[in-house]
Structure formats: C-alpha cells, structure tokens
Amino acid sequence: MKRDPLPGLTTAAPARGPAPRTWAWPTWKQVWFQLHWFIGITAGTVLVVIGLTGALLTFRDELTDLINPGVRHVPAEARPMLTPQQAAQAVRMAHPERRVTSVIVYSEAGSAARVGLAPLPGQARGESVYVHPYTGAPQPELAGDAAFEWIEFLHRWLLLPRDTGKPVTGTLALCLLGLALSGLYLRWPRRALDWRAWLTFDAHLKGRPFLWALHSVAGTWALVAYVIFTATGAYWAFESVRGTVDGWAGVQRPAREAVGKKVKAPGAAKGPPADLTPAWNTFTQQAPDWRMAFLRFTDKPGDPVQIAWLAADAPHPRARSRMTIRTDGTLAKNEPYAAQTAGARALSTIYPLHVGTYFGLPGRIAMMLASLALPGFAVTGWMLYLKRRRQARAARAERARLGQDIPAALGVAPVLVAYASQTGQAERLALRTAAALQAAGTPADVRSVATLTPADLAGYRDALFVASSYGEGEPPDGARRFTRLLDDSAATLPDLRYAVLALGDRGYPHFCGYGLALDARLAALGGRRLFAPVEVDDGDAAAIARWSAALACLGAGPLGGCIADPATDEQPWQSWPLTGRTLLNPGSAGAPLFEVVLAAPTDLHWQAGALVEILPPADGTAGSLSPRSYSIASIPADGAVQLLVRQVRHAQGLGVASGWLTEHAAIGATVTARLMPNPAFAPADADVPCIFIGNGSGLAGLRGHLRARVTAGRHRNWLLFGERSRAFDTLCAAELHRWADAGFLPELDLVFSRDGDGYVQDRLRQRGATLRAWIADGAVLYVCGSLQGMAGGVDAALAELLGRDEVDALAAAGRLRRDVY
Template identity: 70%
Template sequence: MKRDFLPASVTPAPSRLVLPTWKGVWFQLHWFIGITAGTVLIVIGLTGALLVFKDEMLDLANPGVRHVPAQNAPVLTPQQVAQAVRTAHPEQRVTSVILYAEPGTAARVGLAPLPGQQRGESIHVHPYAGTIQPEMAGEPAFEWIEFLHRWLLLGRETGKPVTGTLALCLLGLALSGLYLRWPRNAGNWRTWLTIDTRLKGRSFLWALHSVAGTWALVAYVIFTLTGAYWAFDAVRTTVDGWAGVKRAPREAPAKPMAGAPGARKNKPAAVDLAPAWNTFTQHAPGWQMAFLRFTDKPGDPVQVAWLAADAPHPRARSAMTIAPDGTLAKNEPYADKSAGARALTTIYPLHIGTYFGLPGRIAMLLASLALPGFAVTGWMLYLKRRRQARAARAERAALAAVMAPAGGGAAGAIGATPTLVAYASQTGQAERLALRTAAALRAAGTPADVHAVATLVPEDLARYHEALFVASSYGEGEPPDGARRFARLLAENPLRLPHLRYAVLALGDSAYAQYCGFGRALDDRLAALGGTRLFAPVEVDNGDEAAVARWSSALACLGAAPLAAAPAAETAPWRSWTLTQRTLLNPGSLGGPLFEVRLQGRAAGWLPGALVEIEARHAEDVVQDWLARTGMDGDAAIGDGTLAGLLAASELPDASHPFASAGECAAVLKPLAPRRYSVASLPADGAVELLVRQVHHEQGLGLASGWLTAHAMPGTEVRGRLLANPGFAPVDADVPCIYIGNGSGLAGLRGHLRARVAAGRRRNWLLFGERQRAFDSLCAGELRQWAADGFLPELDLVFSRDGEGYVQDRLRERGELLRAWIADGAVLYVCGSLQGMAGGVDAALARLLGRDTVELLAAEGRIRRDVY
C-alpha cells in the first residue's frame, strides 16, 4: 500500500541548541521582512495600482478635456497652440508643447514653474479651436498619489533611498518565497500554479499565499529592479554605463526674477516654432506623438522627442535637435540607438506594464493589488504559527530531565568452518531458513557456520570453499537493511572467487515487479567474480514450502540431510477475531480515509513492531454480482459452508467460464493472498489495533482495506494471525530511540512508543508526517500526553500541505540533534511508505551521517525499517 506523507512544527529541545538550517534562516528573513516592510509595501502596491490606469481614470472623470470630437478641420500647429496659451497666460513662460496625431486629442502645453514650485503647470488646449480646456479634476490627487508611491511623501532626496530599499525587500520576499515553497515535483506546472480548492484553514491560506506569489513573481522582480534603478543614483549610473549612455546632470530650478510672480526684466521674444515644426514633419512621417521643448533664449534649438506609429512601446522615442531657423542639427531615430540605449527605454514601460500593452498593464495592476493580500495572509500564517509555538512551549515546560542513554553493541567475529550459511533477512524468514539449512548440514556431519551478511565483508568469502546464501528481497528488489552495506561492497569489490562454490535461496513476493531482485543480483555478482554455482538459484514466492522442498533436495550435493519441518513458532495459527470498533481518524483529509480498526479476541502475546496477516474477503455485492453473471447458486453447500462464503475468500474465476456444479467451481478456487498490517497496540491493550488506509482504484475499494474499513460491519468475524517482525523489533536496552514515519506507518511506531512509555524509558523522538494539521493530526491526544509527561522530549509533526515540507526535510533541519542522538547510541526506526518517505529519509540520513555510517548502523541493527 502506498501512502502520502507529510510534516509538523518543530520545537527544539530545551537542553540543546539546534543551529538553524539555510531554509530556516531564509524562513526567518522572509517573515521578518514581511511583517516589517510589508505594511509599507501595501501602500506602494495600492498607489502603484492606481497609477497604472491613471490616464483612463482621469478621462473618465473629465470627459471632453483630453479628447474632443474629431472634426474635418486642420489641427493647430505647435506655434498656434503655444501662442494661444501665451495669450491666456502672458505672465508665464511656455516651455513645451505636446501634440498627438490621433484626431480629437488635445494638445498639452507646459509652463515654467513659479517660485517655490518643483514643476510648472500643464494646460490642455483644444486641438481645433485653440481654447484653453478646463482643468483636469483629480489631477492634483494623482500627483499626490505619485508622490506617495515614489517617495512616500518624504521628498525626492530622502524618499528615493527609502523606496529603493523597500523595493529590494520586495525582491527578497519574492525570491525567498520561491525558495521556501520549492516543491518536490518541481517539473509539474500544476504544483506551481494551481490551488486545491478543497483546502481549508491554514492549508488554504498557505496555498493561496504561495501560489499567488508564484503567479506574481515575475511582476515583482520587474517592479523591484526597475524601482531600484530610479531610487539609487549609483545603480542608475552603473546601469547607464553598461548601456553606454551618459546622462546630462539634472538642471537646477531656475531662480525667479524679482517683482511679480513669473515676471521678467527685458523679456525676450518668444521663439517661433513654425520653422522647426516644418522640418520635423518632413523628417518624421508617421509620427503619433511629438514633444517639443524650447527656451526663449535667442539661438537655442528646439528639442523634439517623438514616437512613431509603429513604435514597439510608448518610450521608444526618437529625437531631433532643430535650430530656430529650421535647420536640422541632429537626428537620432530610435532604430539607430545602441542596444543598451534602447534597453534603457524599456525600464518605465516594464515597470507599469505598457511594454506588453493592455495585458501587461492588467497583470501589473493585479500584482500591485495582490500585495495587501500577501500581507494579510502572511500575517495570519505568522500569528497562527506564533500561537502554535506558544502552545508547544507550554507543553515542553512540563518535560522531565532527559536520561543519559547507554551504548550500543557490535558485530561478532567470523568462524572458520568449511561451509558458510549466510542470510540477509528483513522479517526473520531468511534467518530461520538459514538455521534450518545449517541444521540439515550438521545432521549429515558437515560443519556449517551461520552468519548474517551484515557481519560480513566480501573478503570473508575467500575463507570458504562452499557458501549458501538465503537472501530476502525488500520492497522493489532491494537488499534488506542489514545487507545494504555488504551488497554495495560486493558490487564495488574487484576480488576474484574462483575457488568458491555457492548456491542462493532467493526469497520474494511475486506481487512486486522486481521479484527476488536481491537474490538474483547476488547470484549474478558471485558468478561474475568467478564463483561456481552448486545448482541453479531456488526462488521462494511468499514462503512457498514447495520451493523450500526443492532447496532441501538440491542440498543433497553437499551431503545434507532433508530440512526439518518448520517449527510451529514460525507458522502462527490463524485465529478468529471480532471487529468491535472502527474509527475514522482523518475526516475531511485530502488523503485516503484512515481508520483505526480494533479486533477483539484470543491472541498470543506479541512484541512491538509485530505484524498481523488478515484474510481479506470480497464485499458481498461483488460475490453476488459474480453469482448473478454465472448463474451459480451461492447457497450451495461446500464442506461446512456455502459456495458464496468460499467465493468471498477466494480469487474469483472468470465469470464467462461455465461450471457444471458448485463442487467443480470450488475445486478450482484459490484462496486470496493475506494482507499484512503493522500492529498499533500492545497485548496489555486487550485487542489487536490497526491503522488502515482506505485504498481506492479503478475497480473500487482495495480488497483488504475495503473489507476492514467499509464492508465488514462491527461484530463481523475477521480471521488473522500474528507474525513476528525481527527486523523491526524493540531494542532491549534503555538507549535513545528515534521513530520516523508517515501516514498509516504511525501504527508500527505507536506500538513501540507505548512499550517505551510503559517501561518508563523517556529518551524518545518522533518525526511523523501527514498532509494537513487540521485533519491529519493522528492520535494527537496520545502524543501530546506523552510529550507533557516527558516521554517525547522531541516531537516533530510535519504537515506537507500546510507548507511545512516533509519528514526528510525536517530531519535535515535537525541534523545536529540527529548526530548527537546517534552518537549517544540511538536506534532509529522507520515505518511508512517505501515510495517517497523511506527513500527521502535514506537520502537525508546519508547526507547527514554519511553513506558508510548509515550502512554500518543498519548492519548493527541500529536502523530498523518496516516500509511498504
């Protein structure tokens, strides 16, 4: 069964300093900048959003001012427009005229600033009549908004570095947020850009915060880089230098003349713009906007910045310098500018989105409006995290002092005997078969030496002439935990074994794609090193005694006696239990429903970490459907039961195959393979308790999980048997224990923890992952009580859909503490999904401890796994 897994909040041990990881440092910086600079960034974001469509809003508030009905009449020339304004404002100097080629668009005239003003007044002129248009209502408000957006009302020189710093803060927030939310399946675009609408509470807030941030990321990078360009003179000078552009120093405001406002002594004659305009129109066909700037000083040229109708963006302006007599002094088409100069003209259009037209402006508007949303969701997540941290600290305050652990054991030595019997076992089956094999050899007078491959190195094989390997496969063809080091060393070792005669008994489960994968790989490697096969490998499918009998017969070449029958202890009896209680532990979860199932009845004692095999049964409607399609009588007597009852516990034959009678049908039925589950309780609890994830597939519910979680009603008889699980057995010493798991893997860990608590052993650390804290806090009351009573001084619950990462991520974050516990002799237990969690934990351990150390720990039995 495959299960998803998750993470939870970490509270460091009170007695040990845990150094922050890089991710932790970035997280702290992210929320600190967010709650400090975030408030001011809201102001900048909202004002920026208003400025994106400033012209459209002003036009809406002032109809007929900037745009008048088009007329079949010539528009005024710049000279006529300037003269109209001079007549209306004789005391002020005209400094610029802007004309538009679009019919009905008013001309715009700039006046020199009056004393005390930063910039002069701007007047709109009717393009046909030359009359002064009404003042634009709301324009002063937008000027104030722009002043607030650019300089936070602090003045240009003071405000620029402040807003520039805030821009860099926004850049830091965007990039650190990207790093913090980087998903495991980064190649899946849905992970980046979609929100699961089924999420609730904190999970939804985090998803909204992170996914919306990803959508807005490009906009924020553009905002911040372009904002920093304007805010910091050093940045602007550097960028301009890269672009090969040298800007003239900004002119100081003109000093006012004495007398009336704007009055001048010996006022010079106004420049005649007609010659310059004629020259411009001759050299700029297809213009859409022309901006003429000039002075009244005799001989000063007219500067014209203009935009072509096919310009790539609104700032892609060409330039001309024209003498008052109309002579073209300089012509600088936009297309002739250097690449660097053209790039500089894109900065403002990128900042407000006009570079990409209307879609770009809308995108920038939404990104600006999103800033308050990020601040609100960020504050909510931060405050919730603070509340959780306070609650965790309150629980930690009751913890007792942590007891000093004892040390661990070491591997034994190699005996010198003629025949080596080596086993690689996860659940103990390979070890038991190895012992039966050695007994058969000794019964015939052949010395035998039995060792776990965990205690061997490849060079030890050179000391034997015959070697028999009993090798289990774990998961998808992997070596058992204790055999991983030996398997790696054997694969890497160039030694030759021409003298070694060997045979392999490979144990596996044909339900897996890599059936007997480790046994086959071991056989191939020994042959490649020059060894000689005594006989072909014997493969045992799920404990098949017929295959074990073939192994017994093959051993005759070594003079071995037949293998003795398996002891009764190896084949625990099947018992009938009663399903007395079934509780859904995660209502509302995004994952499959997870049930606690309680089976009451007579059962022998078992150790923590034990397994139970359950006889699965088909749902009644499945059996009835098969009977209806075949026409068979389900009530037909078969032995002590009925055909329907036998079908429920068997693999259903093809319904299209005709059977002459119920007896003929029963004769071909094969029993359903039992399903194994970790026992989540102790004998003292009075019942066998399981945590069962309800599995769904195309045909409906999974066979065993469906039977236990849905089809079998309370009071139903359930047949099962208990199995020892030596590879996941409790350590018989008061040493620290680290328990790592996810999903229904909590079952195997809970039994261990209950035993440790009952024994008064306090040095326990649980790292457990699920999806959402709000829905998947499994056995939360029990875990909190253990923590409060001092039996879980380290408790890391990690919830992936809440943005907390995965168990392996938390393990990496707490690497220093892990190393300290391992140095104290800790034993590490891993229980849960093979795909994802177990592999991720293996990788994290290898990174934190080193691959050699991990393999040695596994060989010593200090890393024990029960994964599926």
C-alpha cells in the same frame, strides 16, 4: 491482568520532563524561511501601500479620462487640428503673464494639445494647460489630478522629502526582491521541470494548505513582475546604481544641479516668444509617421527647438527619437531611435518595463494585478505566520505541562517520541502523546528528528513518530538531514518497535507522503510496527482519536504489552484461496459491490474491526504494487474471511486490486493476503450500547462488529446505514432483519438517498433525542465508510447534536471510533 487504558491525548499530566532539546545547526532552507518571514512581517505593510498606489497609477490616464470626459479627448472633426504654434499662442493669450516652455501634440484625431508653463517662484515645476485641438480654447482643469499627484508622491517617496524617500523606497524594493527570491527557493517543488507543479492551484484545499498554496502559487505567477519592479525601482532610488547602469550603457546624464538651474527660470516672459512654425514644418517633413511630439523651447534668441517624438511603429511608449531644429527651420541634429546606441535604447525601456507598457495592454494588466496581489500576500502571510505562532505557543505550553513532576514507573525504559514538524503541529501532538504515555507510567523522551541519527534509534526499544508532510509529501525542513541519513543507512533496526502518526492533507496528491515513507523505511530496516500508520487529514480530530485509542491498547509500562497479542502483531504474507464471490447489488446505479470470501488459515484469529491487506498481482509494468486494505466483514467463528469490495473503474479500466478480486481472479485462485490489526476500531471492552454508522462498503467493518456482538449475546445495538436505492442496494438485508427480529438490533435505520430518505447524517439529526439518550447511557459510536461526504457529514451532525467539545471528549475517551477511507 487487564491493564488500564491510556487516557486520550488531551491528558495533561506527564510523568517526567522530556529529554533535553539538542540544538542542531539550521539548514539553509530554515535560514531563508526565517528571512522570508522577517521581511514579510516588517516591510510587508509598507509594500502593500506601494503596491496599491502602483496599481492605481498603472491606469492613471484612463482613470483621469473617466473622471474628466471631453477634456483630453474631444470628438474628431473634419478640419485640421491645431499646430504647436497655434496651441502655444492660445495659451499665451489666456496667460499673458506666463512663459510657455513646451507643447505636446498627438496625431490621433481629437487629442487635446498639452501646453507647459514655466514654474512660478517657489514652484518645483509648472502647470500644464490642455487646449481644445480644433478651437484653441483652454480646457477645464483636470479633476482628481492633484489626488493622483499625491498618490504618485506616496508611491515614489512615501510622502517623505525626495532625498530621504528615494533610498527608503529603494530599500523596500530590495526587500520585495528578497521576498520573491526566498519564496521561490522555499517552494521549489520536487518536480521542478513540471510547469503544473509551479503554476497550478488546487481550489479544493482548505485551512493552512489552502493559504500556503494560494500564497506560493500566486507568488510564482507574480515573480517576474516583482523582479522587474525591484530592479527598475532600485535604478531610480539609488544614485550609485543609476550611475553604474548608465556607465554600462554608455550614457552620460547632466548633473542634478544643472537640471535644477533650468527649472528656476522666472515665470514671466522676457522677450518675444519663439515662432515654432518653421521648426514644426521641418519636423513633419522629416517624420511623417509621428504619433506624439514633445517640443521644448525657450524665448532666448538663437536657442533651437528640442523635439522628442514617438513613431507610429515605436516598440514602446519611451522609444523616442530626437530632433534639434533651429528657429529658422534648419535641421541641426536628427537622432532616430533605431540609430541610438544599444545602451541608450536599453535605458529607455526601464520605465515601460516598470509600468508594463513595454508589453502593451496585457503588460499593464499583469503589472496592475501583481501590484494588487501584494495585499493578498500580506494577509495570507500574516495568517500563516500567526497560525505558526499559535502552534509554537501550544507546543511550549505542552512542554511546560510535560515538565511537571509526576513519578514514572521505576525500571521502565523510556519510549522515544520523535516529531518532524513544519509548523509546530507535529511537535504539539508528540508532546501530547508523551504526556499520555507518562500519565500511564511509561516515561518518554521527546525529540525532534533534526537531533536524531539512525544510531540513536538503536538505543530505544519502542519509538513513536509524529511526522508532518511538507509541500508534495516531502519531509519538513528540519527532517531532511535525518531522512537522508536514514535512507543511506546500512544498519538494521531488528529490535526497534515503532508506530507512525502521519499528518497531511488529502487535497495534495501525496497525502501523508513523508509519514508513510518514514514508516516504509523503518520497516525496510527491520523495525516492527506496533500498529499500522494512522493518517490524519488536516488535523482531523477523529483520526487523532484513533491514534489515542491505539496507544490505549499499549497500556501502562513498556509498549511491548500488545506485541504478544496475535490480533495486533503484523502477520506474514500468506496465500489464501478465493472460495466465493457474490454480487450484492445487481441493477444498482452505483458501482458493483461484491461479497468476496477467502479461506484463511484455521488457526488465524482476529477481533472485529480488523483489516486484511491484499497484495495485487504485478501488472507487468510497475512490478510489485502496494497493498490495499479492506475491512473484514466476518468473525473467526464464520470459518472464512469475508470482504465487501466495491468494484472501482478508472479511465484505464478496472482498479488493480478491486478488479482482481471481483472479476479477474478465478474461484479457487490464491490471493496474497495478511491480517492487519486495527486497534482504533477495536470492539468495546464492556457490554455497553453501540451505535454503528456507515454507508456503502463501510458496512463490512460494521457487520463484523455486529456479528461479534450477536455471538456474545449483546443486544443494545443501533445501525444507521445509507445506500442509493432500496430496490437494488439493500445489502445483507436478510441478515440485518433477522437480527432485528431477534432483538439484537432494537434500532435499525436504513437510509436510501435516491428514494428521498436523505443521507445518514440527515437521519441522525432526525433522531437526535435517541442519540443523546444512548450517549448518556455510555454508548460507543463506530463510523465506517467514505471519508468524503458521509464521514464529514456525520461529524458535522454529531457536533450539532452533542456539541464539538462533547464529540472531542468522546473521541479522546475512545467512545468515537472511525474507520474511513
């Protein structure tokens, strides 16, 4: 009795609710993950503001000079530059009512002196006046300086009062540290000692993997900068931290009240100004290699001149030496930077580290880029977060639909549908799978693998696993415990029949790594595959349709219905003689393509579209190698298994399997092989029109279908096939034209790209009207060939011609079947 096929995975009506969701303790990684996201979506926006303002301040001096050419730097002249006394006197003459408190001079020719004035009543600090280094004329006020002051106020205190803003920005600094360290833990790669795993980025990724890789790799590059930002920021923000660090360094700072008292000095001068000439003469004798000198003084008789200065060979801009010189020129104290305590020197590096000047121009550029990256982290983080939320909402919706009350078949054992999900996509697909099963009368228990143990699997006869891969083919966080238990289990599962839907992204080196590893481990424990793992590349709808079509084969009731069919049972490995090998494209610019003939056992039967797994011989270094799959280009009536094998050549030489089959194995040699079902590419059940689309060695799967349909007398066939050159790549041309002449190929489109025909997808667009007519007549589409290029191009062309919803509907109904690689 023929069973009704299962509906596609879009079927919403389930038979009964899922098994109760068993709660499991979250792993440390899950805890850190939630912490990372929580901090990111709460503090992230403000951190963006701090990052952008910090980036602007990193090159404040250069931006100021760009806006104000000729103010702080003038063309160098042959005459001497002003002394501090001359610069101070010039400002006193321009502002006789104000008291001069400091002078900064530079040894670099053309650098203007900077003279500081005492603050007026009500001011926190006084202004600075730049003086022409040769004429003494006051320079124009700096345009944009007030804007930079506002930006610095925003950066340091978020425009809040100082006492309030400091702990706020300090707390945000700690949040950035939490984001950096938790991100480091979350992305810890499997190959932790390989620098490429940490620092390289694959630009070919797309979708969520692209965002995740960009977010995590850029975060690793910026990690050191963020640790420096947060450590130095916390030092300034929290008095307790600053006091502790100063204590460790052995440095005592004056109380804040005392500092405040000094800045409240009146703005008008009360006595004759101090003469700086004797002190300056002494300084230049003691420090002939000075680069910058900052003189501070009062008008009180007897007060010395304090000079903080920078040597030409100073290791960083805050490596300042200090002198105290009396007004008569007597040296009272000399403290070279090298003679200061190690603690004092360490404290002097805090600001240069924060802004990057400690490492010169490269350090400043690195800190600026790290600051500018914060908006990027916020954007990519929000995109990943919102996508995760959408996946979670979709999963909740699927669970709600799965809970609707539709009667299940009585006396039918439930199928376990287990998922290992990182973002929610695997959970959603598992729920849709359960809905499709239950709509056909088969009850399903939907469970996360986080709640399962190997002993639980023994309680089911049939199990379907939807498994995402995380990072470099690793299990999702919630699946780590189950994976560890399964790897350590000594029990066998001889009664378990299973299938795996593996989710991944081909941009990663370990595509669908966890799903394939799970499949292999279940097989090693004695489980029997219902069908080969279905690999999904970045949510590819056609691959999910293959899963749907494979489930449709299983029918209503228990999944054992298909197990008895030899075409879907996993066959044992056998030795098949190699009886023929023919080069099909001599002279082609492409790699050689061979027809390989294997003498399969006479009692072996298969459906068109089935696969053969070939076990390559051991290569002497790696031992036994993993099997390679090839589409069968023949039917059982041909009396042999025929394959179309493209010879693959790497830098190390020929591919192991293709090289063995096409060159190394002698005619008559035995090949270790076995038949593998391919239900997602199975023949159509009825005499409906069929459209076959492919390129290259993909002709193998299409040729098997065409031979079966010709043998069955089914005429409504259309082949669109692409290769390089008509002169050298007309594969199986005699057979194809013979079928066309006999009426079995009323539509035959052979497309040769190097002859100016374009590609298969281009011909498909040109024949859009015919395509729509065939689809309206119930045609089934088969696509076989390379995933990169052809399959993607055909999918895009179908979406343009039919609409994406119609393409998805065809896939869900089993009318779009793909076998791509």
